[in-house]
Amino acid sequence: MSLEYAHLKLGEEVTALAGFYAIVKELRLEHDGREILSLIGMCSVESSCCGNRAFYYAIVPGYLLSWKGKENEAGLPISEVEPITDEATKREIAATLEATEAVFKPNIEFW
Numbered sequence: 107m108s109l110e111y112a113h114l115k116l117g118e119e120v121t122a123l124a125g126f127y128a129i130v131k132e133l134r135l136e137h138d139g140r141e142i143l144s145l146i147g148m149c150s151v152e153s154s155c156c157g158n159r160a161f162y163y164a165i166v167p168g169y170l171l172s173w174k175g176k177e178n179e180a181g182l183p184i185s186e187v188e189p190i191t192d193e194a195t196k197r198e199i200a201a202t203l204e205a206t207e208a209v210f211k212p213n214i215e216f217w
Contacts, residue, residue, distance in 0.1 A: 109189060109217060111143065111167045112182040113174065125152040127163075134170065135202065141170045142199060143187055146207050163213040164203045166190065189217045 119126045131146040143166070150160040167187040174183035190196055196216055203209045 107189065108171055108186050109167065110178075111185045111187050112178050112180075113185065114182070122149075125150045125158075130162075131207075133207075134173075135199065137195065137199065137202075142190070143167050143170050143185060144199070144203065146203075146209065161213060162207070162209050164207065164209040164215070166196075166199060166203075166214065166216045168217055187217070 113132070114120075114129045116132065117128055117130055119128045127147055127149040129145050129147045133144040133146065135142045135144055145165045145167070147163050147165065148160065149163055150158075152158050167185075168189040169187060171186040171188055173185050175186065176184045178184055190199070199216075200211050200214045203214055204211065
């Protein structure tokens with residue numbers, strides 16, 4: 107199964123209910139002979155009933171099948187990915203992101 111990922115502009119803030127978030131880095135990680143797309147973002151919660159907080163997170167859409175091969179109707183480049191289903195691989199990628207990007211496991215999401 108493949109999915110499409112629309113690349114957001116790096117650093118562009120997206121307003122959310124209690125603050126904002128932005129993708130700050132795109133990574134193409136090598137793993138077992140395949141390339142994995144990973145996104146590093148920053149989230150700021152500014153107006154929550156529970157106080158404020160800022161943190162980094164990672165989204166891992168999956169194995170890259172094509173890199174920015176087309177555009178969507180908004181003009182954003184589209185890459186095709188295959189979600190990672192193997193739990194051992196997910197753990198290895200999460201450990202890499204923790205070590206290299208200071209993103210902690212609770213803030214790492216796989217598609």
